[in-house]
Amino acid sequence: MLKLWKVVRPARQLELHRLILLLIAFSLGSMGFLAYYVSTSPKAKEPLPLPLGDCSSGGAAGPGPVRPPVPPRPPRPPETARTEPVVLVFVESAYSQLGQEIVAILESSRFRYSTELAPGRGDMPTLTDHTRGRYVLVIYENLLKYVNLDAWSRELLDRYCVEYGVGIIGFFRAHEHSLLSAQLKGFPLFLHSNLGLRDYQVNPSAPLLHLTRPSRLEPGPLPGDDWTIFQSNHSTYEPVLLASLRPAESPVPGPVPRRTRLPTVVQDLGLHDGIQRVLFGHGLSFWLHKLVFVDAVAYLTGKRLCLDLDRYILVDIDDIFVGKEGTRMKVADVEALLTTQNKLRTLVPNFTFNLGFSGKFYHTGTEEEDAGDDMLLKHRKEFWWFPHMWSHMQPHLFHNRSVLADQMRLNKQFALEHGIPTDLGYAVAPHHSGVYPIHTQLYEAWKSVWGIQVTSTEEYPHLRPARYRRGFIHNGIMVLPRQTCGLFTHTIFYNEYPGGSRELDRSIRGGELFLTVLLNPISIFMTHLSNYGNDRLGLYTFESLVRFLQCWTRLRLQTLPPVPLARKYFELFPQERSPLWQNPCDDKRHKDIWSKEKTCDRLPKFLIVGPQKTGTTAIHFFLSLHPAVTSSFPSPSTFEEIQFFNGPNYHKGIDWYMDFFPVPSNASTDFLFEKSATYFDSEVVPRRGAALLPRAKIITVLTNPADRAYSWYQHQRAHGDPAALNYTFYQVISASSQAPLALRSLQNRCLVPGYYSTHLQRWLTYYPSGQLLIVDGQELRTNPAASMESIQKFLGITPFLNYTRTLRFDEDKGFWCQGLEGGKTRCLGKSKGRRYPDMDTESRLFLMDFFRNHNLDLSKLLNRLGQPVPSWLREELQHSSLG
Ligand code: A3P
Numbered sequence: 001m002l003k004l005w006k007v008v009r010p011a012r013q014l015e016l017h018r019l020i021l022l023l024i025a026f027s028l029g030s031m032g033f034l035a036y037y038v039s040t041s042p043k044a045k046e047p048l049p050l051p052l053g054d055c056s057s058g059g060a061a062g063p064g065p066v067r068p069p070v071p072p073r074p075p076r077p078p079e080t081a082r083t084e085p086v087v088l089v090f091v092e093s094a095y096s097q098l099g100q101e102i103v104a105i106l107e108s109s110r111f112r113y114s115t116e117l118a119p120g121r122g123d124m125p126t127l128t129d130h131t132r133g134r135y136v137l138v139i140y141e142n143l144l145k146y147v148n149l150d151a152w153s154r155e156l157l158d159r160y161c162v163e164y165g166v167g168i169i170g171f172f173r174a175h176e177h178s179l180l181s182a183q184l185k186g187f188p189l190f191l192h193s194n195l196g197l198r199d200y201q202v203n204p205s206a207p208l209l210h211l212t213r214p215s216r217l218e219p220g221p222l223p224g225d226d227w228t229i230f231q232s233n234h235s236t237y238e239p240v241l242l243a244s245l246r247p248a249e250s251p252v253p254g255p256v257p258r259r260t261r262l263p264t265v266v267q268d269l270g271l272h273d274g275i276q277r278v279l280f281g282h283g284l285s286f287w288l289h290k291l292v293f294v295d296a297v298a299y300l301t302g303k304r305l306c307l308d309l310d311r312y313i314l315v316d317i318d319d320i321f322v323g324k325e326g327t328r329m330k331v332a333d334v335e336a337l338l339t340t341q342n343k344l345r346t347l348v349p350n351f352t353f354n355l356g357f358s359g360k361f362y363h364t365g366t367e368e369e370d371a372g373d374d375m376l377l378k379h380r381k382e383f384w385w386f387p388h389m390w391s392h393m394q395p396h397l398f399h400n401r402s403v404l405a406d407q408m409r410l411n412k413q414f415a416l417e418h419g420i421p422t423d424l425g426y427a428v429a430p431h432h433s434g435v436y437p438i439h440t441q442l443y444e445a446w447k448s449v450w451g452i453q454v455t456s457t458e459e460y461p462h463l464r465p466a467r468y469r470r471g472f473i474h475n476g477i478m479v480l481p482r483q484t485c486g487l488f489t490h491t492i493f494y495n496e497y498p499g500g501s502r503e504l505d506r507s508i509r510g511g512e513l514f515l516t517v518l519l520n521p522i523s524i525f526m527t528h529l530s531n532y533g534n535d536r537l538g539l540y541t542f543e544s545l546v547r548f549l550q551c552w553t554r555l556r557l558q559t560l561p562p563v564p565l566a567r568k569y570f571e572l573f574p575q576e577r578s579p580l581w582q583n584p585c586d587d588k589r590h591k592d593i594w595s596k597e598k599t600c601d602r603l604p605k606f607l608i609v610g611p612q613k614t615g616t617t618a619i620h621f622f623l624s625l626h627p628a629v630t631s632s633f634p635s636p637s638t639f640e641e642i643q644f645f646n647g648p649n650y651h652k653g654i655d656w657y658m659d660f661f662p663v664p665s666n667a668s669t670d671f672l673f674e675k676s677a678t679y680f681d682s683e684v685v686p687r688r689g690a691a692l693l694p695r696a697k698i699i700t701v702l703t704n705p706a707d708r709a710y711s712w713y714q715h716q717r718a719h720g721d722p723a724a725l726n727y728t729f730y731q732v733i734s735a736s737s738q739a740p741l742a743l744r745s746l747q748n749r750c751l752v753p754g755y756y757s758t759h760l761q762r763w764l765t766y767y768p769s770g771q772l773l774i775v776d777g778q779e780l781r782t783n784p785a786a787s788m789e790s791i792q793k794f795l796g797i798t799p800f801l802n803y804t805r806t807l808r809f810d811e812d813k814g815f816w817c818q819g820l821e822g823g824k825t826r827c828l829g830k831s832k833g834r835r836y837p838d839m840d841t842e843s844r845l846f847l848m849d850f851f852r853n854h855n856l857d858l859s860k861l862l863n864r865l866g867q868p869v870p871s872w873l874r875e876e877l878q879h880s881s882l883g
Contacts, residue, residue, distance in 0.1 A: 083133035083164050085304050087111060087297070088125070090118035090140045098171060099141045101284040105293060108467040108519040110573075111305045118145035124153045133164035136301045143170030143279060147185045158275060167276040167300030169293070173283055174226045188234040188272060191281070192262075196225035197243035200288060201261060206240040208267050208278065208299035211307065211518065211553050212291050221246060228281030229262035236271035239263030240278070240292055265292055267299075276300055287510025291518065291552065311555045312522045312565055315542055316354045316456075316482075318428065319489065319529045321361040321373055322392055327492055327530040328369040334376050337532055340539040341382070347546050348557040354384040356428055358392040359414025372533075377418050384561060386426045387411050387450060395434035396595045401441040408449040425453040426562035428482075428526070433593040435479060436460040437584040438653045443475040454566040456482040456524045461582055461691075463589060466516070471569055472579035474653065478566035483516050485525040487541060492534040504537070508544045510552075517549060517557075522569050580691045581654050601667040602658040604632070606697040606795055607689065609763075610677030611753035613711040614701040614777040617832050618816075620675040622788050625818060626801045632660040632674035642674050645689050646682040654692065671797055681753040683762070690766035697795055698767055703777030704872045705754025705854065706839070706847035709733065712750055714836045721746070730843045733850070751850070757857035769865050776870035784816045852880045 091099030174193035204214035242261035268277035278296035298306035344351040390411035398404035434442035446452035469481035507513040531538035585600035634640035664670035716724035785803035808819030817827035
């Protein structure tokens with residue numbers, strides 16, 4: 001058996017090499033392995049579903065398949081309950097191109113994945129978590145890394161795949177040193193590499209086809225001459241894509257007629273060794289491979305990672321009436337628009353162009369163009385309409401909401417006078433201004449003047465990469481991600497398309513635009529008035545796109561008006577309803593469309609995050625004594641704390657948050673901060689915090705979690721919490737899972753913040769450890785000057801405040817306070833440093849046991865971080881080990 005390995009050989013020996021292998025193959029009697037037969041008989045041409053455009057050119061040259069269709073074998077269902085829906089991708093390096101292409105498709109499809117550098121030998125990542133498989137699918141960027149795994153790792157991976165019903169996708173990328181022909185080690189499969197191919201065809205019998213329309217043929221040469229084809233006579237292999245050798249190519253070994261189509265993508269049905277695989281004889285640079293790759297993922301995961309067939313497309317034509325003279329639509333252009341719309345309606349149910357208007361520019365073109373404006377209005381009922389600003393001004397330039405609303409009213413007046421429908425509930429803002437980053441005034445004015453429910457933007461969370469664009473809901477307005485289609489105000493002539501007209505065609509025929517629709521269930525495209533005058537590139541683009549999509553895919557294209565479309569979007573992606581605010585100054589584009597009246601300097605440099613009852617108010621108070629440190633203003637509604645990141649306040653947006661901070665007199669030396677002690681144990685806060693304040697420092701205070709729980713219980717009693725008043729501390733902490741709801745809820749709030757290591761780990765997934773300070777709450781209480789010194793060092797605050805002189809111990813209070821003149825002190829209020837009976841022994845022992853493992857984990861974490869272990873933790877661990 002030949003093993004695939006790298007052989008360096010001079011180019012002129014290549015043909016000789018192929019000949020020798022041919023002879024070996026024959027002498028070994030491997031005549032039995034045949035190419036997958038798909039005859040090239042021209043008679044078998046299949047009628048095309050569409051008469052026009054790209055599809056007809058592809059189908060016309062296409063011979064149909066003659067191989068009797070293989071009855072589709074249902075894939076062995078992956079054991080849904082037993083694997084996580086996560087793809088394990090073995091890449092060649094962090095920057096390898098194919099690896100990045102694989103990841104880009106998984107990300108665009110919103111599939112979860114994890115990348116690992118493909119181990120040369122050994123070092124297989126952990127595949128199971130107790131009895132659960134960690135991965136639903138394995139992808140090898142380089143198939144050879146899989147077949148050449150050492151025996152132990154290979155056995156481990158294969159056994160995992162068999163036991164958990166997990167499939168493998170592998171890519172064979174030929175290069176100049178690849179063997180020309182060889183058997184894939186351990187498989188009844190032969191590879192022939194470095195071939196030039198032509199006339200690509202989809203095998204209609206391939207079971208994995210889902211989005212891909214079967215039987216299609218792409219005539220002409222395939223890019224490059226480094227293709228690999230697969231040959232086998234084992235029934236486990238089913239071709240997926242096939243192509244013919246280019247006339248100049250020498251034949252591959254075996255009795256294969258020259259015109260036979262040879263498989264470059266095969267599906268291994270698992271009949272050989274119980275593992276299903278899909279093998280690609282090239283990378284993903286060829287567009288059709290991307291399509292088939294998406295199907296392969298769906299098939300091998302039993303459709304757990306699968307895109308639905310429905311695709312909703314909405315085409316906005318922005319700037320109606322706005323274009324410069326000479327670029328606007330004339331009567332004939334409007335007629336063409338209507339004709340294309342009608343044509344598209346036969347392919348895309350309900351297809352309707354959505355026109356965005358700024359009334360101020362009505363009739364500002366040439367005479368012919370003004371007639372075009374009138375023609376649009378004459379046929380206004382045949383389109384959908386949405387308002388822009390009256391004079392196309394950017395909303396973020398209006399700080400005054402009523403002035404902004406007045407501008408909108410002018411446009412509304414124009415719409416009413418001209419009978420333009422005003423009830424579609426959709427609007428967009430020029431240059432995304434005010435949509436994201438949020439300009440609260442815009443949302444309010446939109447709602448009050450127009451009753452807007454939906455808008456769209458390319459800017460959330462950022463323009464690039466486009467695959468990360470998402471939607472969110474703010475102030476009752478659904479914001480949808482908008483996609484780029486490559487048409488801008490200045491792209492008006494086909495031959496002058498940036499990079500050449502082939503760029504546009506490439507984007508449509510399997511490139512970026514095609515992939516956008518393939519991978520996004522809902523696409524809103526923004527085009528401009530100028531794209532429909534002159535060469536009418538808008539019409540050309542969307543008609544060609546729709547035809548190409550229908551030719552090669554089984555996607556069900558359709559259009560919905562904006563409001564139902566937005567509802568559909570958030571039905572599909574409910575997790576996106578809640579936004580994730582970023583710092584507008586971290587993205588130049590965002591900064592440019594953010595009000596000049598607002599400044600990112602009003603965001604805090606550090607947060608004191610809790611947990612509650614550990615001394616956070618004392619730190620807040622002591623820090624506020626520092627001249628360079630400024631706290632947020634107290635919030636009247638949430639016990640002085642802002643509590644922005646963890647609750648409903650977050651949805652009020654960052655303008656609301658920033659209003660709690662003064663504008664610093666010197667942004668580089670002043671330190672703004674806020675303290676909300678409930679942030680520490682919240683699931684959502686670290687992620688939200690890191691999105692808005694990625695460079696913020698985080699301060700947390702830890703005391704013995706048993707004491708913290710007891711202090712919290714006393715705090716609740718002092719605030720008249722009926723559950724805390726009804727139950728003793730011991731009853732609260734020891735309540736069983738059958739206890740009344742109120743008691744269990746109290747128990748949770750009392751104990752869960754004390755799972756220190758769990759919460760810290762969460763913070764550390766979003767913030768680097770160097771940005772996190774853990775203050776010893778015990779030390780803060782007994783020697784606050786020492787704690788304040790380390791806090792100042794950590795924050796890098798100057799000048800250094802000497803707290804040994806600033807603070808004084810107050811005997812009456814029993815705590816450290818601010819020292820005032822005349823021996824007086826200013827201490828924290830009555831609610832801090834309360835007096836209450838000591839905790840009873842039974843509760844103490846119970847909690848010592850309850851928190852033992854959490855405390856142990858905390859000490860391990862602190863060791864790992866190189867942070868000192870506080871004295872209370874050391875004592876606690878000693879006691880519990882003695883106990
Ligand atoms: P008790 O009131 O139960 O004693 P927080 O501010 O995070 O809610 O924490 C309150 C706790 O801070 C108090 O709990 C108290 O033990 C502790 N603390 C530490 N230093 C303090 C100080 N200088 N003054 C008042 N309380 C202080």
